[in-house]
Amino acid sequence: MFTTQTHLKVLVMFFVCGLLSACSQIPRQCSSDIITNWSRAHQQITQDITTLSSAEFQGRKTGTEGARLSREYLIKRFTEMGLQPWQPTFAVPFSFQHQFSTVSGVNIIATIAAKNNSNRWRVITAHYDHLGQTASKIYPGADDNASGIAGMLAIAERWKQSPPLDDVNLMIVATDAEEPGLYGSYALVTALQQQPQMDIELSVNLDMIGHPDRRRAIYLEGQDNLENFESIEPLLMQQTQLCIKTHHTNLLSGRMRKSDWLRASDHYPFHKAGYAWVYFGVPPHAQYHTPDDTINTLDIDFIVAVAETVYQMLSIDKLTKLPK
Secondary structure, X not given: OOOOHHHHHHHHHHHHHHHHOOHHHOOOOOOOOOOOOOOOHHHHHHHHHHHHOOHHHHHHOOOOHHHHHHHHHHHXXXXXXXXXXXXXXXXXXXXXXXXXXXXXXXXXXXXXXXXXXXXXXXXXXXXXXXXXXXXXXXXXXHHHHHHHHHHHHHHHHHHHHOOOOOOOEEEEEEEOOOOOOOHHHHHHHHHXXXXXXXXXXXXXXXXXXXXXXXXXXXXXXXXXXXXXXXXXXXXXXXXXXXXXXXXXXXXXXXXXXXXOOOOOOOHHHHHHOOOOEEEXXXXXXXXXXXXXXXXXXXXXXXXXXXXXXXXXXXXXXXXXXXXX
């Protein structure tokens, strides 16, 4: 159930819309003036991205010293928030074959148990790895994907402080080895499939949420997995005035290119396994996969608004329509 006045307003609006079949009358606000309510989140999100994209972390490539420092930082943050490890420790190793060799990766997995004993689970993923360092060039990966990690941590902190649903467990996963082939997400899905008692209702993947295009919109894929998305979307947009777009196209090098957003990030292994999923991200931009992907290019207010929007969406009780 909703536990704050804001949540109650959203629930009442959703209920009234359902009764009156009038949700289509709620304007789909798109404004350059984003409204954020998590005022304390700005500083923490800035700190998280600054740390993860710093030169000390060497671009966070899987299997490097930078990846180890990233894990230490994430475990410290999880511990500070009072989250619990899913397995005996937060660090969950896995291995994969890449370029004719066996590579080791490590997912960092935390949980927030439901207030009431329940098998219902929702999962948030964001990959912490990036491209690393080539000679003297460091690829900071501030948007890709320190921004997603920071947004995920903000959601986890708010959920821990004010869980919106009493019977939903939340799993928070910082995945490794996304860049070379979504290997951390595949390992996670394999582990979840070995836990049939867990009812995985939805996986939400955050990947590149800090560098909006000129529309200042967050793009969403997987809306077909949501119940009554046409009603949910305007309500979410009304909370923060954040534009939500559901069709990705991006302009690179002066040419329009369509991207395969289904296979683009860590939501794809969930899709292949038959889980309901949603992906939030922005289109590739000029700084994407370059040494210029720094925190100075990011819009922190936008990241906070995305985190608030995802939290609000996860606060809806009956959210998905696909059978588990």
